Every structure is written in C-alpha cells, then in structure tokens.
Amino acid sequence: MEELKKEKLIVLIGPTAVGKTKLSIELAKKLNAEIISGDSMQIYKGMDIGTAKITSDEMEGIPHHLIDIKEPHESFSVAEFQEIVRNLITDIHNRGKLPMIVGGTGLYIQSVIFDYQFTDNASNPEYRKTLEKQVSENGIDSLFKKLKEIDPVSAERIHPNNIRRVIRALEIVETTGKTMTEYVEGQKQELIYDVALVGLTMERGKLYERINKRVDLMVESGLLKEVTNFYSRGLRGCQSIQAIGYKELYAYLEGTLTLEEAINQLKQNTRRYAKRQLTWFRNKMDVKWFDMSLENGFKENFNEIYKYIAGKLGI
Template sequence: MDPIVMQKLEKTGYKAIPIICGPTASGKTSLSIRAAKELRGEICCCDSMQIYRHLDVGTAKPTEEEKREVPHHLIDLVEPDQPFNVASYLDHAYEKIEELLSRNVLPVFCGGTGQYVQALQKGFDFSGAPVDREKEEALRLEFERDGIDGIYSRLIVLDPDCKEKIHPNNTKRVIHTLALLETVSGTTKDIREASTQNGPRYPFILFAIDWPREVLYQRIDLRVDIMMKDGILDEAEWLFKQDLPSDCTAMQAIGYKEFFPYLKGESSLETCVDLLKQHSRNYAKRQLTWFRHMDDVNWIPSDQLGEYKIDSFL
C-alpha cells in the first residue's frame, strides 16, 4: 500500500476504511450511522440506484433525519436518464475519499451493490478495457431493428457465464457487455482479472450483515409496506411519466418497474406490490450469493448487531 495513503489514513486514527454491506433490508444504514459516529467518520453510499436524483423512497436513501445525524455522500449524483457505471462510481468514490482524508475524516462505506463493493476492494481499473462507442451504438440500432435475441445469443457464445449473470431483458447491459467483449479479447472474467492487477487503492475491510433467510424476507416485505406509505408509488409514477427508454438503468430499478403495469392499467396495485416483494426477495438472495463469493468478508450475525464493534478491526 502507498505510504502516502497510509499516512493520510492514519491521521484519522485508523488503518483501514470499513465497507458495511449486505442484502437489502438487513440494517446496513443503521449500523453504518452508529459506526460513523463511533469512528468520527462520514458515510459514503455504495448503491447503484441511490446515485439517481428524485428516486428516494424506492432506493431506500437515507432520510433527512439520518443525514442530519451523519453526513452522507455519493447519493444524488446524476439524473435518471444519465449514464453511470462502475467506473463512474469509482471516480466519484476516490475523489470523495481524498476529500474526507484531507479533513482527517474516516470514510465509512455502506451499500448493497456487490459490483461497487468488489471494485473498491479489488481496485478495478477499467481504463485498459475501453468500449468501442461506435460498436455499442451499432448494437443498439440492431436491437431496435431486430430485437435482443440475436445479440444475446452472440454474447453467450463469447462468454457462456453471462447466461447466469445477465438477463436478456436487461438490454442495456447485454449491449454494453457484448460491445466490450467484441472490442477486447477474452471473457468478462478475463477483463475483471486484468483490471485487478494494481490492487486496491486504499486498504478496505469488509463487513456483511447475516440474517436467517426467512427473517430477512419478513423484513423485506415489511419494508415494502412502509415504502407504500412513504410514497413509492408517487415516485414510480413520476419516473413513468419521464418517458425514458425502457433499457435505461433507472427504468429497470427494482421498486419502480413493478408499478408500471398498474400505471398502464394492465394490473392491479395489489399484484404489483406482491411482485415488488418477490423481486426484492430474489434480489436479496443474489446479493447474499455475491457477498459469500467475495474474499475476506467479516460476517456479522444479526443477533450481534447491537453490540458489534467495527473499530476493533480497524
């Protein structure tokens, strides 16, 4: 690790930057707020949907009260129609880390987006694998003309693992990934491995919250009920009226797309709410799978959340 980085970090009183992760509705926000207070730090969000402005309830952004308790960063970065990816997140994250360390403040990362967490932990550098924008645009036009089936088939031929990781309905990601693979040789795994050669830019230590599966699912269902009272349907209607492309990332967000059939008059509200609960539970399962395959994660049993001391690891 760069001695200059360690010197900056040690001025905060600690030798590593914590990342608190885990599935949706697991209690990451409350734990990160408590940790930030104890560590005299500020929170950096690590969530691929909280970066969008206007989408607050459905992305479970920190409330105004929570932001008054501890400053939160890396939220509300772009409009819902603006492109944003892992590389964009790293640029913002590294800039914010430097700003906080310059004030002798410890960054406390919190979020459930596995790609963002892993990119920080591994120190991904995407500059060596640029996407050919002309190729990506050509694929987009092909999709508009002929549909996604042919494009998706070519993607699976180049990288069979993508069949398990990328759903054909996620057309934006299908097109981007195929453009990347047709620009550089190798699979997505090869590209990820090539991007980790420099190692992490900062020393991070990971914590993940572990709940019994059925209890977590109950928490998710309860959260959806609370979101309904807090106005998630109004946000979904606002997003729906923006008339964004269907493959826009914000339009694919869990918490909004489930209500579009209701807003079109094609489904009942009750059916859409049940679908949101199911999609959220499925997403939590995928998050847990992702984090369990990551290296060096300190798992926090849910029954120890109240007394768990993160500072003892730093």
C-alpha cells in the same frame, strides 16, 4: 512501509433490509466518519421511497455522499462510480475523517477497493460498428437477446434500450472471450486501501419477513405516487427504471400486472436480490460477517463491530 501509506477505509455491506443504515450512523458518530453510498440506485434524484434512501433526519448530521447526484434519465457506470468514490475517499481523509462505504451493489464496491482498470483495451471498433449497424437496421431486441444468452449477469444490470451499454458488453465478450464481469474480476485482486470489510447477515426467514414488511411500508409511504411521477414524465428505457420497485410498478401502470401482482412481484424480486447480494459478497470478498438476527442484540453487535474495525485499522 508501503502498507502504512494506504488510506484507511471502512466498508459496510449486506443485503437489503438487514439494518445497515442504523448501524452505519452509530459507527460514523463514534469513528468520526463520513458515509459514501455504495448503492447504484440512490444516486438518482427523486428515487427516494423505492431505494429506501436515507432521510436527512436519519442522517443525524453525518455527511453522506453519492446520493441524488444524477437525474433519472442519466446513465451511470461502474467506472464513473470508481472514479468519484476514490476521489471522495482521499478528500475525506484530507479533512481528517474516516471514509465509510455503505451499500449493497457488489461490483461497484469491488471496483473501488481493488485495483481494477477500466480501459478501452477490450476494444474492437469494427465489431462495434457492425453491431451499431444491426441496431439501426433491426432494432436492439435481437442484440439484447444475444447478450442475455452469453452474459446474463450484464443483461440483468443493463436496460434493453441502453444501446451503448448493450453493445459495449457484447464487444468485451467478442474481444476478450470473457463476460464484462469476468473481464473486470479477472484482473489482479489487490486491495488498494487499508480496508475493514464488515458484512451484516441475518437468518433468511427473518430477513425475508423484514423485506416484505419494508415493501408494505414503501407502498403505504407513497411508492406508487413516486413511480407514477416518473411514468407520467415519459421516462422509458432508462437505467434508473430498471431498479426493483420501479420496473414492477411500471408493469402495473402499463396494464400488464394488477397492483396486487406488482407488489407481490416486488417482494419476490427484492428477496431474490437479497439472496444474490449475500452470495456475491460471500464468493467475491474476504468479509468479516456479523449476524443481525438476534433480538435486542443491536448494542452487542455494534460493540463487536466497532471493536473489529478499530482493531483492523489500528484506530
């Protein structure tokens, strides 16, 4: 009987540029759903072009949540995402609609659908004070270098100047012997929702071609102006500026790359990120995959995906 009490949830995942936005809108219309962004960077106001944020026209009247909820200088954690999204899921259900998470930040989505606990159990105040002292005396560089060596996954997500998060990641390793990611994933993986987990994939060459075209379109649409706005406001050392599309153009604005080099690096980093996303989802979650490579196959794919969700959730 307990299974029947679980709230129903659709999760639509896949690499950047695979076609999640269009599909999610059509599904939401047919399923009377509201969409929760599962992207860790679309939460930031003003980061529109670089994060391929959905426009109000593209939403076609479908309510979207967790977009533009933070200022670019603010930090945002997995634990915060988990709390906000779980409350949203209940709220959407209470209004008689279906919640659908759409996005590509794997750990964030995992934190919601599995019974992960974010507590201070992995805590060592004495060690934390030692690290804080090191920072005050020698700066953050040596600590961040240490983090890169022992927990490269966290180091990639955390900005070198985000002292609090760098120290926290090192504290978890010191206390538990596990990296932050291992610590979270080592917990019991029990689904707390009745989930239809749908993944979109695409033949790699085609996906990379779409990514390159998307970057060109972003540049044509004013990405440099968007990034320059943040740069001229003095935004440095923020979590938001670590986003792909922003860090590369910051390097151009700082004079370490030419514009052409920055754009090429942006394309390369986006392709690598897409590859990492696919690997993550395939290794960490039990996903039902659908290939979006077929030309003119959208309608066929949509019908298959809708049928799978309806069957899985009994709706």
